[in-house]
Amino acid sequence: xxxxxxxxxxxxxxxxxxxxxxxxxxxxxxxxxxxxxxxxxxxxxxxxxxxxxxxxxxxxxxxxxxxxxxxxxxxxxxxxxxxxxxxxxxxxxxxxxxxxxxxxxxxxxxxxxxx
Amino acid sequence: xxxxxxxxxxxxxxxxxxxxxxxxxxxxxxxxxxxxxxxxxxxxxxxxxxxxxxxxxxxxxxxxxxxxxxxxxxxxxxxxxxxxxxxxxxxxxxxxxxxxxxxxxxxxxxxxx
Numbered sequence: 001x002x003x004x005x006x007x008x009x010x011x012x013x014x015x016x017x018x019x020x021x022x023x024x025x026x027x028x029x030x031x032x033x034x035x036x037x038x039x040x041x042x043x044x045x046x047x048x049x050x051x052x053x054x055x056x057x058x059x060x061x062x063x064x065x066x067x068x069x070x071x072x073x074x075x076x077x078x079x080x081x082x083x084x085x086x087x088x089x090x091x092x093x094x095x096x097x098x099x100x101x102x103x104x105x106x107x108x109x110x111x112x113x114x115x
Numbered sequence: 116x117x118x119x120x121x122x123x124x125x126x127x128x129x130x131x132x133x134x135x136x137x138x139x140x141x142x143x144x145x146x147x148x149x150x151x152x153x154x155x156x157x158x159x160x161x162x163x164x165x166x167x168x169x170x171x172x173x174x175x176x177x178x179x180x181x182x183x184x185x186x187x188x189x190x191x192x193x194x195x196x197x198x199x200x201x202x203x204x205x206x207x208x209x210x211x212x213x214x215x216x217x218x219x220x221x222x223x224x225x226x227x228x
Contacts, residue, residue: 032214038158041217043206057213091158097214102148104216106160 002028004096006107012086014115021079021110023094029074030090030096034104035067050077084114117142119209121219128197129227135182136192136222138207144168148210149183152191154221155203163205166190194224202226 003026013019023033032051036044048064050056050071058064066088068080077096081088095104103115119140128134140149151163166174166183173181178195194201207219 034215042214043220044160046215049213049215078189093160095157095160095216103162103165104214108159 002026002031002096002098002105004017004094004100004105004107006092006094008108008110010106010111010113012113012115015085016083018080018082019084019112021081021092021094021112023079023096023100023107025075025096025098026106027095028098028101030077031074031099032097032111033077034095034097035069035077035079036093036095038093038109040091044093047079083114084112086114088112089114117144117209117211117217119207119217119219121207121222123222125223125225127225127227128194130197130199132197133195134197134224136194136205136224137191138190138219140188140190140207140209140217142209142225144177144187144212146180148188149181150208150216151181151190152206152208153201153203154206160206164192197226199226199228204222212219 005024007022035047038044047062048056048058050069056069071077093109094107097104130169132169137200147168150165152160153163163175164179180193206221
């Protein structure tokens with residue numbers, strides 16, 4: 001199957017700083033990327049959907065000014081957590097969907113810890 | 116709103132036995148995809164099996180098969196000859212109209228040696 005990478009895999013930051021997480025499709029062009037948040041022992045919660053070259057669509061309750069999503073190319077989407085606070089600590093997962101492909105491919109996730 | 120329900124928070128099965136994980140969903144769409152994903156302790160989401168709603172034949176992938184009942188909106192996963200490596204969280208998901216996935220709460224599968 002196709003490969004999606006995420007970087008970094010783990011990040012620890014101080015409260016008030018910003019953190020950028022990258023999601024890359026390594027061997028296919030991702031027309032759509034999804035960003036999820038997963039709390040311990042819970043399911044995935046969709047945060048936003050991003051299509052290459054256009055603004056992301058955020059789910060209800062997700063602050064778009066806090067979670068900035070950029071999908072500038074067909075192989076890269078970034079999620080920036082701005083002014084991070086301890087409650088933003090979570091596991092963030094991206095997935096990518098290619099044109100004509102009926103399956104989303106998932107990145108390995110990023111564990112964010114805000115001190 | 117589309118919803119996916121997994122009513123079994125945890126299931127356990129003896130190694131080499133068969134286990135069935137339940138999933139029901141609610142949608143007004145006529146054609147859609149349904150998925151079962153596995154999330155091991157590494158937390159990497161792995162696609163186990165998928166079913167397109169217009170196909171009546173139940174999908175099968177080696178030891179994994181589904182019982183898809185469209186009228187009842189039921190999509191259960193059967194794992195035959197359970198192996199220790201099958202231990203994981205299993206999530207049922209339905210694809211929405213914008214290709215987003217709607218997830219169930221998950222079932223933790225424990226394999227007893």
